[in-house]
Amino acid sequence: MQDLDNLAKILLEKGKIATPKALRIIKEKNLLDKVLKLNEDLINEKVLERIFEKKIEIRREKERVLGEEYEVKLKIKNAEVKHVERKPSDFISYFNSRYFLIQQMLIKRVNPISISNIKKTRNDEISLIGMVYDVRTTASGNKIIELEDPTGKISCMITKNSENDLIREADNILKDGVIGIRGIFKNNYVFITELIRPNIPITKELNKLDVPISAVFISDIHVGSIDFLEHLFKKFVSWINSKEAEDVKYIFVAGDLVDGIGIYLTQDRDLTIKSGEKQYKYLVNLLREIPDNIKIVVQPGNHDIIGNLEPQNTLKETPLNNLPNIIFGTNPCWVSLDKLKILMYHGYSYDDLIRELPSIRHEGYRNPCLPMIEVLKRRHLAPIYGSSLAIPEQRDQLVIEEPPDIFHSGHLHTVGITNYKNILVINSGTFQARTKYQEMLGHIPHPGIFVKINLQTMDSKLINLN
Ligand SMILES: [Fe+2]
Numbered sequence: 179m180q181d182l183d184n185l186a187k188i189l190l191e192k193g194k195i196a197t198p199k200a201l202r203i204i205k206e207k208n209l210l211d212k213v214l215k216l217n218e219d220l221i222n223e224k225v226l227e228r229i230f231e232k233k234i235e236i237r238r239e240k241e242r243v244l245g246e247e248y249e250v251k252l253k254i255k256n257a258e259v260k261h262v263e264r265k266p267s268d269f270i271s272y273f274n275s276r277y278f279l280i281q282q283m284l285i286k287r288v289n290p291i292s293i294s295n296i297k298k299t300r301n302d303e304i305s306l307i308g309m310v311y312d313v314r315t316t317a318s319g320n321k322i323i324e325l326e327d328p329t330g331k332i333s334c335m336i337t338k339n340s341e342n343d344l345i346r347e348a349d350n351i352l353k354d355g356v357i358g359i360r361g362i363f364k365n366n367y368v369f370i371t372e373l374i375r376p377n378i379p380i381t382k383e384l385n386k387l388d389v390p391i392s393a394v395f396i397s398d399i400h401v402g403s404i405d406f407l408e409h410l411f412k413k414f415v416s417w418i419n420s421k422e423a424e425d426v427k428y429i430f431v432a433g434d435l436v437d438g439i440g441i442y443l444t445q446d447r448d449l450t451i452k453s454g455e456k457q458y459k460y461l462v463n464l465l466r467e468i469p470d471n472i473k474i475v476v477q478p479g480n481h482d483i484i485g486n487l488e489p490q491n492t493l494k495e496t497p498l499n500n501l502p503n504i505i506f507g508t509n510p511c512w513v514s515l516d517k518l519k520i521l522m523y524h525g526y527s528y529d530d531l532i533r534e535l536p537s538i539r540h541e542g543y544r545n546p547c548l549p550m551i552e553v554l555k556r557r558h559l560a561p562i563y564g565s566s567l568a569i570p571e572q573r574d575q576l577v578i579e580e581p582p583d584i585f586h587s588g589h590l591h592t593v594g595i596t597n598y599k600n601i602l603v604i605n606s607g608t609f610q611a612r613t614k615y616q617e618m619l620g621h622i623p624h625p626g627i628f629v630k631i632n633l634q635t636m637d638s639k640l641i642n643l644n
Pocket of ligand 1: 398434479481589590591
């Protein structure tokens with residue numbers, strides 16, 4: 179059998195140049211004689227496939243041992259996305275569903291009475307669960323919070339003389355959030371003494387897999403943008419094919435796979451590929467180099483061509499469907515690997531959260547886990563209604579009904595990993611260079627850095643391709 183250098187030399191003598199991958203195929207399938215008879219001078223995988231009219235299987239350069247050896251059951255739970263005309267009553271059932279789902283999380287800890295019963299109770303001390311209808315600061319510095327439940331509405335107050343912790347919490351109350359409070363009812367106001375968020379229970383266990391496999395978390399590839407760093411993405415694909423990644427069985431991609439078209443005015447100027455279909459095709463060619471036994475779970479982000487109403491539908495209708503190893507998720511979606519539950523959400527709501535919450539306003543972009551922790555505390559992926567253009571479904575599918583084991587987002591283009599109450603919180607960076615828009619806002623992205631998690635130990639590793 180010819181070695182690769184020799185093969186390349188023989189081909190070159192006949193005026194033909196073969197790509198490294200094509201060379202390997204020619205060697206493995208013993209195709210030299212046939213290739214020498216071809217008219218083409220440049221021999222690549224596609225030429226071989228076309229000429230021989232069947233997909234040529236490529237043997238991996240190395241034996242994948244770990245990733246192939248262990249079987250893990252993967253299930254995906256996608257959001258239901260229906261496109262029907264909305265009526266005003268849809269919004270009522272949507273907010274009622276949000277209220278009841280979060281009320282269930284709070285009820286044991288709060289022991290509430292309904293708002294309509296507050297005036298009837300003889301107790302001065304009361305507890306209630308309400309959705310924030312309005313929150314404002316008075317001229318004298320007190321915070322007024324209007325809370326409502328399905329029975330009515332009531333004004334609550336956190337006075338400026340309250341304890342510092344309570345005042346800090348009050349500054350971070352958002353409209354449409356569901357919270358529990360304890361307080362004293364006097365003069366038609368509830369004077370709040372304690373504020374209770376649904377949060378993640380302290381009893382949440384740290385789950386792990388029983389087998390030594392790893393997953394890689396990426397997002398925000400932005401194929402088609404002038405700032406797409408193709409060389410870094412190719413490095414990523416080579417890394418996936420390297421010894422260091424032999425235990426990697428899954429790649430999770432949390433949205434913005436392509437840059438899209440018409441996402442903002444003048445985007446046309448910032449695109450190298452000006453058709454959505456072609457952007458996905460380009461990505462498909464890059465992803466083809468990833469071995470089929472590695473499953474790639476993809477969900478859309480606000481740049482993907484699927485509309486940005488959340489929940490967003492899957493990318494099944496795109497050319498990604500031509501790849502055998504893609505698993506299509508909605509945004510948001512839940513993936514389970516045996517007992518391990520992974521919540522994927524692109525993160526479109528985080529911009530508004532960072533702007534609205536004083537506690538994360540300065541650090542939110544630099545430390546992308548901060549807005550993610552805020553949504554976990556509130557048990558809702560887009561707590562400010564309107565920030566993520568939520569579809570008013572019968573059931574609010576952006577409520578975090580159960581605590582995940584891994585919470586994966588993107589969108590902010592910076593990398594972060596942290597453990598919050600036994601949830602591994604991951605924001606996975608980008609493959610796009612700093613855009614003019616980010617420069618204007620002073621944001622510094624982290625391109626080419628991604629996260630690898632050993633799912634048996636839950637140890638995390640940042641891989642820097644720069
Ligand atoms: Fe993005």
